[in-house]
Amino acid sequence: MKFFIDTANLDQIREAQQLGVLDGVTTNPSLMAKEGITGRNNILKHYVDICNIVEGDVSAEVIATDFEGMIKEGEELADLHEQIVVKVPMIRDGVKALKYFSDHSIRTNCTLVFSAGQALLAAKAGANYVSPFIGRLDDVSSDGLNLIAEIRQIYDNYAFETEILAASIRHTMHIIDCAKLGADVMTGPLSAIDGLLKHPLTDIGLEKFLADYRKGN
Ligand code: E4P
Numbered sequence: 577m578k579f580f581i582d583t584a585n586l587d588q589i590r591e592a593q594q595l596g597v598l599d600g601v602t603t604n605p606s607l608m609a610k611e612g613i614t615g616r617n618n619i620l621k622h623y624v625d626i627c628n629i630v631e632g633d634v635s636a637e638v639i640a641t642d643f644e645g646m647i648k649e650g651e652e653l654a655d656l657h658e659q660i661v662v663k664v665p666m667i668r669d670g671v672k673a674l675k676y677f678s679d680h681s682i683r684t685n686c687t688l689v690f691s692a693g694q695a696l697l698a699a700k701a702g703a704n705y706v707s708p709f710i711g712r713l714d715d716v717s718s719d720g721l722n723l724i725a726e727i728r729q730i731y732d733n734y735a736f737e738t739e740i741l742a743a744s745i746r747h748t749m750h751i752i753d754c755a756k757l758g759a760d761v762m763t764g765p766l767s768a769i770d771g772l773l774k775h776p777l778t779d780i781g782l783e784k785f786l787a788d789y790r791k792g793n
Contacts, residue, residue, distance in 0.1 A: 577755050578632070580763035582743065584611045584622065588766045589629050595769070600632035602707075602743065602763040604663070604687070605639065620656060627657040635685045635705075637663035638673075646673040654682045661704065663687045666694045671701045678702025685741060690718075692726040699731060699738040705761065710754070711744035720744070724757045748772055 578599035581592045584607040592598045603626070608614075613622045623636045634657070638649040646669060650662040654677075662677060663685045664670045670686070677684045678701065685705040686698035690713060698706045708727060710720025727740050742754040745764030748771030754762050 577759065578739075578761040579769060580633070580635075580741070580761055581769070582607070582745070582763040582765060584608045584613060584626070586611075586625060586629065589626060592766055592769060593630055597769070598630055598632065599761070600634060600659075600661075600763075601626050601630055602635040602663070602685070602741070604637050620652075623653070623656055623660060627659045630659070632659065633661045633683070633705075634659045635661045635663045635687075637687065638665075641665070641667060641669065643669040643672050643676075646670065647676055650677055650682060650684075661685050663707075664703075666698060671697055674698060674701035674703045687743070690723070692723065692730060695723075695727040695738075695740075696730055699734075699736040703738050705739045705741040707741045707743040707763075709744035710742055710750060711746040713744075714746070721750075721753050721757060724754055724759050728758045 579597050580600040580602050581589055581598060582602045584603045589601055608619055613619055626634050636653045638646045640646045640649050653660050653662050661683045664673050665688045666686055674684050674686055683704045685707055686703040687707045689695050689706055689708045695706045708723045713720035724742055739760035741761040741763060742759040743763050745751060745762055745768055748768050751762050751768055
């Protein structure tokens with residue numbers, strides 16, 4: 577399973593990168609705004625800064641919602657850096673744009689996916705990644721993890737190469753459950769990744785090992 581961090585915060589990206597388990601970054605317009613990154617030039621520069629920290633894929637989202645606008649923006653984003661993956665919303669013109677980008681060897685991440693049907697369409701259009709938002713489904717009493725299972729089954733039935741990028745991860749158990757269901761990638765906050773390494777028995781055990789060592793030395 578690949579680990580992406582879902583943030584535009586450079587310090588957190590550096591921290592995750594230093595842990596040695598980071599495979600990429602996802603951003604979205606809300607995450608960029610949260611970091612105070614505004615204005616086209618600053619936004620483009622920020623994407624390059626992120627690419628210079630990590631070695632893997634960096635998702636950069638288009639703002640346009642019409643086909644021509646998405647193509648223009650997506651091509652500009654893809655030209656920024658070879659690590660950029662163009663993030664395209666699951667809307668009618670977005671599906672057309674996914675197909676266009678696929679035909680022109682520009683890698684894509686289809687975002688705002690909330691149903692198996694949308695995921696099927698994204699794969700048909702040639703998306704490299706599909707991003708089902710499991711936390712937002714959980715928020716409205718829908719089973720986000722069940723969507724991951726449905727997409728896994730559909731993609732396996734037809735050997736679609738689109739990677740399932742479990743998004744809107746809110747906590748550590750989401751990561752573990754997505755791994756059990758066979759999601760190819762997860763993108764979540766640093767806190768959810770950090771949660772994977774914590775166990776009280778590890779801390780107690782280490783304390784005892786060290787105390788016993790000190791007794792004899
Ligand atoms: C995915 O790429 C999105 O940026 C993200 O996972 C959305 O998460 P949220 O529901 O916590 O905003």
